[in-house]
Amino acid sequence: MPRAKLEVADIxxxxxxxxxxxxxxxxxxxQLKVMSAIEACRTEALGGHVASCTKCSHQHIAYNSCKNRHCPKCQGPAARDWMAARAEDLLPVEYFHVVFTLPAEIARIALWNKxxxxxxxxxxSAGTVMTIAADPKRMGARVGMTSVLHTWGSALTHHPHIHxxxxxxxxxxxxxxWVACKPGFFLHVRVLARLFRRLFVEGLIALHRTGQLAFFGDLTKLADAEAFAAYLAPLRKTEWVVYAKPPFGGPQQVLAYLSRYTHRVAISNQRLVSADANTVAFRWKDYRIKRGDRMKVMRLDTHEFIRRFLMHVLPDGFHRIxxxxxxxxxxxxxxxxxVRVLIGASAPEQAPSSDDDPAPLTLREPCPCCGGSMRIIETFRRGQVPRPRAPPRKQAV
Incomplete structure (x- = not known):
């Protein structure tokens, strides 16, 4: 994918x-560490390497990535590697996509207790699905799942939910x-939503009782147990948002979907439109519009844009998959x-090893000029610069 004209790093x-x-x-x-990592990503501050084409005379310098999981530029390679490792785990069965969303009242508490x-x-959410699926009146089986945490809405607002x-x-x-669910149907969404509500509220009260929650601003009063119980009381009666999408068409569609979701960050560079000292403009999708073009352009104060981006920085060491x-x-x-034995499915074929496999110092991306393999001919650390080289000689035609 070509480099975006404007990036979060530029801002x-x-x-x-x-x-x-x-x-x-x-x-x-x-948050400060994330800002510093994104600012330094693919600059001389992190060092890099010199790559040379094995077929033509093209050479270029590439700087190292920060590899921070919140950096928009670093998620593509990370997602490809993760998906390659997960491909062998796919089964030839229907796959379902279920989403669990926290009410806004809980999201406010989550912002300070991530x-x-x-x-x-x-x-x-995991306990909900496993409990309902194990019920003999439902499926009566132990199921498995991959859960991915997203904390944002399209407008960079705080919107915690599980895919x-x-x-x-x-x-x-x-x-x-192997106990298969009904074709095209996994579990009743309303049943999932009510058990999810109960399990989450019970877990939230346990966190409060053991002093694991902190409250600030106009929520400070919730430190009192009675005030906290009163705050949660209306949420016990409302319908929490849990929905299931139609099943995927096949395992390859599951892979394609996961590659888009597992390593997504709050906003991609491709959505940015413009930025100056006063305003950042970016494209967002308005889900309130049921028909027609949902894409709009939002303009935020520059500091507000940065605040919203940093709001989605996860605690150190917290696993989001x-x-x-x-x-x-x-x-x-x-x-x-x-399971493969029970359903009579063969294991996916492993890619055969070959002496022609690229060497460790060969880049994944081909030469931009001729498509040949790019090989690293020099590496340099942060603070260093590559050795000067004479311009490559042109090949005779």
């Missing part, structure tokens, strides 16, 4: 210092057969192999 480099100074004491260390609330969101990909079936308690049930990391390989 941080030009206006990040002023934002830091104006908000001193209100920007967390994790690790506790986001962790509870993972546990409650869950679930194979349409599972193993009964005796584990002797998690696997549960049959797909839990400890037993995933064993369970998948067992």
């Amino acid at each position: 941080f480099r030009r206006f990040g210092l002023a934002y830091r100074q104006a908000n001193a004491g209100h920007v967390s260390l994790s 690790r506790a609330i986001y962790g509870l969101l993972f546990r409650a 869950m990909i679930v194979p349409g079936g599972g193993l009964p308690p005796n584990g002797r057969r 998690r696997h549960y049930g049959l797909l839990a990391s400890t037993q995933r390989k064993v369970n998948i192999a067992k």
Whole structure:
């Protein structure tokens, strides 16, 4: 994909210092680290390498990526590597996409308690699906799932929700057969929503009781147990948003979907329109419009844009992709192999190894001039510069 004309890194480099100074004491260390990483990404500050084409005379300098999971430029390669590792786990069965969303009242609390609330969101949503699926009146089987946390809406607002990909079936308690769900139907959404609401509220009260929640601003009064219970009371009666999309057409569609969602960040560089010291403009999708063109352009104060972006920085070490049930990391390989035997499916073919495989110092991207392999001929560390070279000689025609 060609480089975007405007990037989040450009905004941080030009206006990040002023934002830091104006908000001193209100920007967390994790957020400062993300800003610094994005600012330095693919610049001489991180070092790099010189690559030369093995077929023509083309050479170029490429600077290292920051590899920060919040950086819009670094997620493409990370997603490709992750998807390559997950491809062998796919089963030839229907897959379903289920989304669990937190009410706005809970999202306000989550903004200051990310690790506790986001962790509870993972546990409650996974527990909901596994409990309902295991009910003998429903499917009566142990299922598996991959859950991905997103914390943003299209306008960069705070909107925590879980995207869950679930194979349409599972193993009964005796584990002797594969129990498939009804074609095109996984589980009742309303049943999922009500159990999710109960599990999450119970978990939230437990967090409050053990002193794991902090409250600020107009929410400070919620530190009192009675005030907190009163705040949650209306949420016990409202319908929480849980919805399931139609099943994917096949495993390849699951891979394509996951590649778009697993390593997505709050906003991609391609959505940016313009930026100056006063305003940042970007494209966003208005989901309130049911028909017609949903895409609009939003203009935010530059500092407000940076604030909204940093609002989605996750706590250090917090995993935003998690696997549960049959797909839990400890037993995933064993369970998948067992299911394949039960449904009579063969394991996916492994790509044969070859002596022609690219060497470790050969880049994945081909030469922009002739399409040949690009080989690294020099590496340099941060603070260093590549050795000067004479211009390559032109090849005789």
